Amino acid sequence: MxxxxxxxxxxxxxxxxxxxxxxxxxxxxxxxxxxxxxxxxxxxxxxxxxxxxxxxxxxxxxxxxxxxxxxxxxxxxxxxxxxxxxxxxxxxxxxxxxxxxxxxxxxxxxxxxxxxxxxxxxxxxxxxxxxxxxxxxxxxxxxxxxxxxxxxxxxxxxxxxxxxxxxxxxxxxxxxxxxxxxxxxxxxxNLVRETTGEKFPANLHLSFVKAQDCRYGENPHQKAAFYRDPLAKTPGVGTAQQLQGKELSFNNIMDANAAFEIAREFTEPTVVIIKHNNPCGVASGANLAEAYRRAYEADPVSAFGGIVGINTTVDKATAEKMNEIFLEAVIAPDYTEEALEVFGTKENLRVLKTGQMPEGPPAGYDMKAVNGGLLVQESDAGSITVDDLKVVSKAQPTREQLEEMLFAWKVVKHVKSNAIVVTKDKCTLGVGAGQMNRVGSARIAFAQAGEKAKGAVLASDAFFPFRDTVDEAAKAGISAIIQTGGSLRDEESIKAADEHGIVMVLTGMRHFKH
Known part of the structure; x- marks a missing residue:
């Protein structure tokens, strides 16, 4: 039969x-x-x-x-x-x-x-x-x-x-x-959510496809793999095309994602240099080569071995500047043929192409695994404009200060909490990340900025529980502060700003990043 x-x-x-x-x-x-x-x-x-x-x-x-x-x-x-x-x-x-x-x-x-x-x-x-x-x-x-x-x-x-x-x-x-x-x-x-507005279903089923096994995870003793969302349409690390270089490591992927997420915040030519998932240098400029130079000079020590995120097509001049130091990877929407020829002289440099930068804030979910569960939240799509700012100090901001504070605010959103960022002329001067108290982060940022902090602006990802950070800012020469507000001691911080002649504006929006 x-x-x-x-x-x-x-x-x-x-x-x-x-x-x-x-x-x-x-x-x-x-x-x-x-x-x-x-x-x-x-x-x-x-x-x-x-x-x-x-x-x-x-x-x-x-x-x-x-x-x-x-x-x-x-x-x-x-x-x-x-x-x-x-x-x-x-x-x-x-x-x-x-x-x-x-x-x-x-x-x-x-x-x-x-x-x-x-x-x-x-x-x-x-x-x-x-x-x-x-x-x-x-x-x-x-x-x-x-x-x-x-x-x-x-x-x-x-x-x-x-x-x-x-x-x-x-x-x-x-x-x-x-x-x-x-x-x-x-x-x-998704259709139901669009109809009802319900954000989180009673049961969450996820399907990802393994893109690669990693040599190891965050540390050599940890096994790891990278999975892609097969339905992802938005440009990003998961959908990027690797044009050259060694295979991406676990930490490379994490840092490339951080670089890309900051770069997408800006419309003018902007360069982000990431080290250990925090920005060590971020700058906008009239052209990309200038933006890269300023981002690198913001912290040249940390930039070595970093990952660079760029929000526009990389040209030859920028590629030549980047090739002057050792970098792990670069992620950008596209590259000129001349830029790729320059990068080709460093065969281990990982070059990622995402395609056109996504429009609007990030959508979807942010997920964090915990023992026995999964925390799910909307992606942090929060953004503000000048019209959203509330001036609470006696000193009134200039238009230039308002624009600078918005630049600093976009950066601090992506720095590990507690986060303090000091910027001037749309370039980071000091970044204080991941400290257990806010004044500690501020001191790190001021030490890094040094004398350049005079006349600069400070962004804080959350409110000041005490006036100590404002007092430290005054010693460093900070001219304007952007923070969330909402502390029981807001009046103390505002009073300190007024005593020191510092502009202070409130956003009413917090950007914790743990």
């Missing part, structure tokens, strides 16, 4: 060769739709599924394999009882199922996709056959990945496909349907 294989695939890669090999091994091939046409046109004998079901396709093809003559053959164990029932109902057992599903992910990834198109690409019969075959893996070989075709044929030629391999294929099949349903769930939940 010949063995039976059902083949119904959306991805036709390798299916003709696979079907031909199965036919050569004595398999009767049953197929549907486009797969049947492809196999028949290749001259391989095959039956259309209606020949074994005795029932036509209905509902515009929505129902064709949902039939006992299909699923009875797939789900039957090879026990006397099950085989007797198959014989009683004239159902042929199925020995192999090769199915992959409607291209739902590809469909919803299109920018102009309609809900109707998405819904029509939700596969019903395919997942049902996959799950049935995977459940009965002891007796049925299930293949969902074209990469497996050759291996399956080799195993069949040996005469016996091992239980271990069958189980491996079954696990792969259940992963395939689980991933597929996750995409559908995510898409439908």
């Amino acid at each position: 010949s063995r039976r294989a059902i083949i119904s695939v959306s991805n036709k890669e390798g299916v003709v060769e696979f079907a031909r090999a199965l036919h050569g091994l004595g398999f009767e091939i049953v197929s549907t739709g486009g797969t049947f046409k492809t196999i028949k046109e290749a001259g391989i004998p095959a039956k259309y599924v209606t020949e074994i079901t005795g029932f036509p396709e209905i509902l515009d093809g929505r129902v064709k394999t949902l039939n006992p003559y299909v699923h009875g053959g797939i789900l039957a164990k090879r026990t006397p009882e099950h085989l007797a029932q198959l014989e009683e109902h004239n159902i042929g057992p199925v020995d192999l199922v090769a199915v992959n599903l409607y291209p739902f992910k590809q469909t919803i990834s299109k920018p102009d996709v309609t809900m109707e198109d998405a819904i029509e690409n939700i596969d019903i019969g395919g997942p049902t056959m996959v799950r049935a075959a995977a459940k009965n893996f002891e007796h049925v070989i299930i293949v969902v990945n074209p990469v497996r075709y050759g291996q399956v044929i080799e195993e069949l030629k040996k005469g016996n496909v091992s239980r271990e391999f069958r189980m491996q294929l079954a696990a792969e099949a259940f992963t395939h349907t689980a991933e597929y349903d996750t995409y559908i769930s995510a898409y439908m939940n």
Whole structure:
């Protein structure tokens, strides 16, 4: 008695060769739709599924394999009882199922996709056959990945496909349907959120695809891997194209993401240099080469071995400046051919191209793993304009000071809390990050800025619990402060600013970053 294989695939890669090999091994091939046409046109004998079901396709093809003559053959164990029932109902057992599903992910990834198109690409019969075959893996070989075709044929030629391999294929099949349903769930939940405004579903299902194994994690004794969101459309680290250089490490990816997220805050040519996930230099300029020079000079010691984020196309002049020191990576929307030639002289430099910078604030979720759980919040898309600022000091800001404070505010948003940033002429002079008290961060920033702090502005990612930071700012020569406000002691800080003749404005918005 010949063995039976059902083949119904959306991805036709390798299916003709696979079907031909199965036919050569004595398999009767049953197929549907486009797969049947492809196999028949290749001259391989095959039956259309209606020949074994005795029932036509209905509902515009929505129902064709949902039939006992299909699923009875797939789900039957090879026990006397099950085989007797198959014989009683004239159902042929199925020995192999090769199915992959409607291209739902590809469909919803299109920018102009309609809900109707998405819904029509939700596969019903395919997942049902996959799950049935995977459940009965002891007796049925299930293949969902074209990469497996050759291996399956080799195993069949040996005469016996091992239980271990069958189980491996079954696990792969259940992963395939689980991933597929996750995409559908995510898409439908997004529609619900758009309709109802609900931010967080009762159940959160995530699906990521492994892009690479990392040599190690944050430290050499930690194993690590990088996973991409297959549905991500917005330019960023996960969707970037690596043009040259060594493989990105775990820390490279983290720092490149930090560099990119700061760079996207600005519209004028801006360069960000990241070290250990904090900016050591950020500057805007009339041109990119000037912006890079100023960002580098803000902290040349820390810049060595850093990662650079840029918000516009990198030109030759900027690339030549960057090549003067050792850098781990650069991430930017694009590069001129001349710039890539310059970078090509440093073959280990990792060069990432994101494509056009995304418009507007970041969307989506920020997720942080904790033991036994996951914290999920909206991405920090908060931003302010001059009109949002509340001047609380007696001293009134100039237009230049207001613009400078907004520059500093955009930077401090991305510095680890407690965060203090000192800037002048749209360039960081001092960055105090990650200290347990705010005045400690301020002292680090002032020490780094030195004499340049005179006339500069200070940004704080949260309010001042005491006036001590304002007093320290006055000693350093700070001329204006932007902070959130909201402390029980706001009046003390405002009074200190007035005593020292410092401009103080409040944002009403906090930017903690832990």
